[in-house]
Structure formats: structure tokens, C-alpha cells
Amino acid sequence: MSLSLPTVTDVHVRQSIGVRSLRSRWTWIRQEPSETRSWICRLIAVVLALVVAGAYLVITVHVPDVLGLVLRTTFTTAPGLQELVVLATPFFLTAMAAQIPLRVGLWNVGGEGQFFAGAWLATAFAFSLPHAPGGVLIIGMLLAGAVGGAIWVAIPVLVKTLLNVNEIITTLMLNFAATYWIAYWITGSWRYPSTQGGTIESRFMPAQSNLPLIHLAGGLDSGLIIAVALTIAVGLAVRYSIFGYRTLIVGSGRAVSSYAGVRVRWVIALSLLLGGALAGAGGVLQLIGNSHQLTPGLSDNTGYLGIAVAVLAGGSVLGVIVMSCLLAVIMSVGQAVQIYGVSSEDVFILIGLLLLLATIAEVVAKYRLVRKVPTGGTARVPKEPVGLAPSVSESSRAAVAGDVG
Amino acid sequence: MRTIDTESASSIRERAGERAVKLQLEGIEKSFGLLAAVAGVDLDCYAGEVHAILGENGAGKSTLMKIVAGDLQPDAGHMWLDGETYRPASPKQAMRRGIGIVHQDHQLVSRFTVAENLFLGWDGADRVGGPRSLAEQASAIVDRYGFELDPTSTVRDLSVGEQQRVAILRALVRGVSVLILDEPTATLTPQEVEVLFGVMRNLATDGCAVLFITHKLCEVLAISARVTVLRAGVRVAELGAHECDERLLAREMLGRDVESPSKGDAPPRAVSEPILQASGVTVRDDRGSLAVDDVSFEVHSHEIVGIAGVAGNGQRELSEAVTGVRRVASGRVLVDGKEMTGEDAASYVRAGVGHIPEDRLTAGMILRESIANNSILKMLHVETDRSNLTRGPWLRRREIDRFARQLLVEGQVSTSDPKVKVANLSGGNIQRFLVARELRAASRLLVAVHPTRGLDVGAADRVWRILLRARDEGIAVLLISEDLDEVLSLSNRVLVLSAGRIAGELDNTGAPPSREHLGMLMGGVEQEALVGSAAALKGCGP
Ligand SMILES: Nc1ncnc2c1ncn2[C@@H]1O[C@H](COP(=O)(O)OP(=O)(O)OP(=O)(O)O)[C@@H](O)[C@H]1O
Ligand SMILES: [Mg+2]
Secondary structure, eight states: OOOOOOOOOOTTBOOOOOOOOSSTTEEEEEBOOOHHHHHHHHHHHHHHHHHHHHHHHHHTSOOSOHHHHHHHHTTSSHHHHHHHHHHHHHHHHHHHHHHHHHHTTOOOOOHHHHHHHHHHHHHHHHHHSTTSOHHHHHHHHHHHHHHHHHHHHHHHHHHHHHHOOOHHHHHHHHHHHHHHHHHHHHTTTTBOTTOOSSOOOBOBOOGGGSOOEEOSTTOEEHHHHHHHHHHHHHHHHHHHBHHHHHHHHHHTOHHHHHHHTOOHHHHHHHHHHHHHHHHHHHHHHHIIIIIOBOOTTSSTTHHHHHHHHHHHHTTOHHHHHHHHHHHHHHHHHHHHHGGGTOOHHHHHHHHHHHHHHHHHHHHHTTEEEEEOOOOSSOOSOOOSOSSOSOBOOHHHHHHHHHHHO | OOOOOHHHHHHHHHHTTTOOEEEEEEEEEEEETTEEEEEEEEEEEETTOEEEEEEOTTSSHHHHHHHHTTSSOOSEEEEEETTEEOOOSSHHHHHHTTEEEEOSSOOOOTTSBHHHHHHTTOTTSOOTTHHHHHHHHHHHHHHHHTOOOOTTSBGGGSOHHHHHHHHHHHHHTTOOSEEEEESGGGGSOHHHHHHHHHHHHHHHHTTOEEEEEOSOHHHHHHHOSEEEEEETTEEEEEEEGGGOOHHHHHHHHHSSOOOOOOOOOOOOGGGOOEEEEEEEEEEEOTTSSEEEEEEEEEEETTOEEEEEOOTTSSHHHHHHHTTTSSOOSEEEEEETTEEOTTOOHHHHHHTTEEEEOSOTTTTSOOTTSBHHHHHTTTGGGSHHHHHHHEETTEEOHHHHHHHHHHHHHHTTOSOOOTTSBGGGSOHHHHHHHHHHHHHHHOSSEEEEESTTTTOOHHHHHHHHHHHHHHHHTTOEEEEEOSOHHHHHHHOSEEEEEETTEEEEEEEOSSSOOOHHHHHHHHHHHHHHHHHHHHHHTTTSOO
């Protein structure tokens, strides 16, 4: 009895809003957000960003065979792979440092400062126990780093929970404080004696604190394994713990929190402290896994890029791992093409482009382009109205009659 | 097809005045996954008529209306508007064709002011003058329709009823020719319902078609010309309102009869003990002004104490103060003789207090989370539940799923899958789930604010029986409701709240107190009108 009509058959189509489309015959329809679809869109964004970057390299800088270069410099050679790992490792923990507070709706943009604070306290620990055995030193430094990162975020936590001061500003400002704090020590008592006027760096860490290389693919950094293990462990813990559940309640707003009797301040404090601790541990991994000296360039913006990774990853731990690796690839290729005269700023432009496209993808994933059905105009003659006569089911009609009679 | 009763058909045609069909739906279908929410519905709505849509919770009413308003795309079917093919790809297109909708969950921007919400996404307003001009235009509209609202206040600070008024005005200012109202009266006071009915009648007189969803059968009979009844996504009847009564409507809707529960006699006072004691309680609202002013009362075991009063007289703040959601400014609250003043909601849960909040969508539930995650919102505070649902600092997901499934069964919710997001439940099913959860928590005291809001007659009836059974089992119940009939037919005692103070306490065990007397206590002439209109709509309660 129903007339056939071209219909949108996607059962997930839920809500739609009009977006003025380029061609008026097409229209965007909002659809049920889905994890897979949003991941596909993000992936497309990544590919698109890489294509743009590749085109840029081929056209303006005349890099021949970009793809070959990328493969050569990253995936196929042992040094390339090793470099990739070195670059990816610090992202994991700084991304988690931003992601956990995001669950309660807070922006920890102080990963950079917490990273340095962790490295600083670990250095202090190492220099005060220079002859401790390697295992003690490594574990002690990691713990000291976590404590240092947490201490660095403690001030934002205090003013946030007691005075409700915006955490974005306080955590950001403390990044600059951390830089100067480090500079003070490595130009002072920790200064590497032979540096004369050149780059400033601290003395080397005790040799036994250096993370062992694992003989896999020509020497994998064990820092990566620690970072991935920590990331997964913390991710799972947040997902399956009472604390993680409480962050979810607090992230859903004040009304639910006070209805559910959750102590908002505690949850806020704990999530920021946990974030700070992770960033601090990230600093230590970089210190004992890679540079072995405390330097101003220790972080190389990982604290900030971690925020980008967290945003790209959404709420997922797997996302953090995938996006960290992707960012590492971009950085690594970026370093490789510098021999062709591409500046490091260009690499950051590419990362910016990637972020922009990923953010757009996030929105696009919620829509779907469909063919518009012409509205207006008497396309079909309406048939004789149905149901003008009331139709009552027999049983109830009888009941009514019974009532009357 | 169906048998056609020529007599009624002609009378309908007569009342419709041979008016044109405004909106025609045919074979509309919409599925969510495997669930057919709307399974082939035909509907005709005439210009100038108020057409009621009735159906159980989850029958597909809201889904059907969202399709008409362009929020959802149908899987199959055809629509005509004024005889022309109508297929909105977006709410905006629907709006341009003159379709206005007031959603069941208001969908306002909570951080915007009333005025900003009224004019959001609408080109008809003059924006050049800035916020002040917007507020002036808004207050002109508010006055024109006779609702009470402050255009400059932020929506987040408004009560649910006030938000409802904003949502209605939002649809009205856009100049509609088809107005869809999805359970607008659930959160309105009887006075406001009268105002709304006036607006609806005026619109109909002007040739507008009004589609009206409600669970209050008396309202259907009072305002609508025709009624379409949906059951499980299928139209089971289309009736002329003049030939219906409530029993018939309920039977068409549920397929069975509903009988009102009787309050029964409360056990003698001697066996009861005070469970909730409030003395000199003073509470401030979100804006810092005095909402509850020096209120003292007790709720004993084996009794239901009703709080009557016009909405906005401190009911919400009082309910939040005796459940730990809101701090008391002064005074004391005791539960089971234990000092609870200044404690948070967690302590109240531990003391065995359940709380059905006024604000079920923003406070009582996390809509974007699963049923499982919502089922344990407060349970982790109770030692016995906690030991069952958690191990050390870890959640036991399997146990939580089992617990959630139990709640779904107890609340007779339409789904049995704890992984479903709460946002995907129908409004009434969310309320069923919430009531089941809070009954679990309420081992000593249940604070129930509008416990039957949004429930169909069958489910409401069930909740009333559950409240009475809880009372008989010795649980103290504090019932806060704007529905005078609900309060009077369930409570042993009625407290009247007016301007944040208890204006009077009435015994309700024998003959019910006179409505005139109640009206006087609620405060002045205006409320006389309220009670009058409540009486006019009599029969809405149990
Ligand atoms: N977005 C969605 N995803 C999945 N299921 C949905 C969605 N929206 C609605 N449903 C399901 O469709 C059915 C009909 O829902 P609808 O909201 O139309 O009911 P209703 O008649 O308005 O009920 P109520 O009286 O409780 O408001 C319900 O079972 C509901 O769970
Ligand atoms: Mg509904």
C-alpha cells in the first residue's frame, strides 16, 4: 500500500542538520556517531595530510622518490627503525598525561613542565646515589620522576580544587618555570665540566642507569617497552577501576557528580596528579633511555605534542599508541628530508595540518552525504485521506457499548 | 481494511469542517538495529485540529515525531504536507516548511540565555541590537503567550518546568503551521497546562495542525479532536476523542484495563518511628536566594508524606537538601536519628536513602553511558553492594552487568541489554530504570520527586503500587509532586509548601482535605485558579 520512494536506508541515520552543500542536490545528514567510522575518517585525514606533504616535497623541494625515501629512512633499515622508536617513546606517556585529565574535562597542557620536573628529580636522585646498582637506580629514578611530575602539577591542583583557578593557564605557565629551573641547575652545580660556552648540559647519568638495549631489529630501546607497558597498564586500570569510573562521572558534569555523591575535588586532584606523574616518568625514560644528560632540549616539545596525540586518540589507549607511532614517523621523515633543505618548521607545519584535518574528520564522521529528494512541487497526487473514519478495535467498541448500556 | 463507522466519520468530517489534510503519513518505518521502533504507521492530521498520539513507553511516538520534524530519516514510507510531497532532510528544512517541534528532552543550549535559545538558528529575530534587544524581543514574546520566564537567565539555572516553557516558546516564535508537542505537559503546572491549551486552541483556530503527545488521558480528552494510538510501533486505533473515555483509551493503549490502586489504611502511628527528621532547614538555590526557609518536618516509617505546592516554591531544593545533593544553609537533617547535616550524597546513600530526582536527564543519568555504568552510579557507596560489584579497587564488570539486568527486569524496561546507551531508551523507559535503581537504594527512606513523570498509565500505576508496598514494608516515603491527585491519593499526610515555607500540614488518612483549603494554603488567589484547573483536569491522578 505504500508508494515506493528513494529512501535513505541507513538505519543508523539519526539526526540530521542542514549544511549548505556545494551542490544543492546533495545534503549532509547527521548520523549516529560510531567509533569505527570516526577512526576511518581520521585515517583518511592522516593519508590526506601525508599526500599534501609528499606533493610539497616533490614540487617545491624537488625531493625525488619521496615514498622510497620514507621507507628507506624509517621502516626498512635498522637505524631508521631505532630512530622511530626513540622518537615515539616519549609521546606515549605525555599523551596519557593529557588524556587522563581530559576524562574529567580538564586540560593538562603542562606535560612539558612535568616532563622536565620528573627528569630533574630523577637526576637529583641519580647524582645523590651515583654508586647504587643499576636496577635500584633505574627504578628509583622512574619513581622519582613520577613524584617530580606530580609535584609540578600539585600547584595547579591546589589552586584548581581550592580556588577554582583555570588549570589551562596554571599548567601552561609552569612549563616556562620548569625550563628555567632546569637551566639553573645545568648551568650551576650539575654542569658538564667540559662544555665551554657551547651547549649547556648536565653531567652524564651514572652509567649503570642507562637502559639496556634489547637485541631485536638491531637494537630496540627498552624504554619503548616500558612506555608501552605503562601506557597499557594505566589505560586498563583507568578503564576497569572504581577511580576510572568516578572520572567518568565527574566528566559528565556537576549535577551528576553531586547526585552520585562523588568527591569531585579528589577525582580532579587524582587525575591531574596521575597525569603529572606519567609525564614525569616520560621525562625519566628519555633521560636514561636516550640522552643520558639533562639538557634543555630533552623534551623537544614532546609535552606539547602529547596533547596533540591525546586529542587525535580520543579516549582510547590504542589510539594513543597508534598516534604516537604516526607522529614519530612524521618526525623521523622530517629529519630525513632536512638534508634536502626542508626546515624543521615545515615538519611542524605538517603536524599542524594533520591535526587540522583530523579535527575536521572528527566532525565529518558524524555526517553522511546523501542525495536530496526534491521537496515542494506536487510530485505526487495525495490519495484519498485514510483513516478519516475512526476505526475502533472491536473489543473496545463492545466495551464502550457495554458501558453505555 | 477496517470497518468504517459512517456515522462517526461524518461527524468527524463535520467538525473538521471539510478542512484540508495538513499532514499525511503513509507506511512510515524506522528501525534501530533489529528494533522496529516505528513499523508502518499511517496518520492524517487536519488543519485546525489537535491530534493526540497515545502509546505506551517505547511505542515509537517520539521516533515518529522526529521523522516528521526532520530529525530522523525514515527507512520507508511517504509523507505529504499540504498535498505536496514532504521529505525533510534536516530539521532546518522542516522548520522552513512550517513544522515546529518541542522535543521530550528539551534540547536547549544550557549555557545560553533564554533569549538566545529562543532565537537560535532562526532568521526572524533582529540581532543588530545585541543582547539587550534580543532580551526585549524575547520578553515581548514571553508576555504575548502568557508564560512566566526571565529572558536573561541562563537555561542551566532553570527548573525543568521553566526549560519546558522555553522549548515551547522556541517552537512558537518560528510561526508554525504544524506544531508537534512531545509530552509538553509532563513538567508543567496545571496553570501552565491551561495556558498551553489556550495557545493550542488559538493555533488550531488559525488553521494550524497540532500533534500532541501525552500520557495523561484526561488531557487527551480535554483538548484533542482525534487520537491515534500506537502500540509497539504500529497504529492500533484512530479514534474521535468525543467517543472515548479514559478506560477505552487505556485499553487501546495497553491492551488491558488499569485500575487505580487504593491507598489503604496506614498502620497505626504507634509502630512507626521517625526516619527523616528535618528541623529548621534553610536552603539556598543556585542563584543564591532563599529557596527553603526554616522548614521542619518528620517522615516516619510506614508512611508516605506528600509535599504539595506550586512548582518553584522550594520543592526541588528541599528534596536535594534531604538527600545530600545540596548543602543546607542552616538547620539540621537526621536520618534514623543520625546526624546527616553537611554530609554528601554518598553518606545519604549509605544511610539507605533513595532519591528519584527532578532532573532525571542531567542529574540522575549519564545519557551517553551504558545502562550498566548508570546502574552503579550510587551503589558503590553501599558496603554490601560494593563488596559484590567490586574487588579491591576494581570493578567486576560481569557482576555489574548482572546487577543492571536485574534492575531492567524490576523496572520493566524495554531492553534487557545492559550495554545499551541510556540515551537510546525512550523517555519513559529511562524513568522506569531510574525508579528501579532508586528503589534498590532506598532501604530506609525514598525521596521521590515526580516519580511517575513521563510514564504511561500502566507504568505509573505500577509505580504507585510499588510506593504503597514500600510504605507497607516500613520504608518512609517523601513524595514531592505537582500532581495534586497523585499526592492526595498516596499520602498519609500532606505538607503544603509555599514560598519555601510549610504553609500547612493536613491529615489525609480519612476524608481528603478540601481542594479549596489546599488552594488557600498554597497561597492566595492565583493558586485558587490552580486548584480549580487541577479539578478541571481531574482524573489525571491514580
Ligand atoms: N537512537 C536510538 N537508538 C536505538 N534505539 C532507539 C533510539 N531512539 C529510540 N530507540 C528505541 O525505539 C523505541 C521507541 O522509542 P520512542 O522514543 O519513540 O518511544 P516513545 O513512544 O516516545 O516512548 P515514551 O513514552 O517513553 O517517550 C524504544 O524502544 C527506544 O529504545
Ligand atoms: Mg517519547
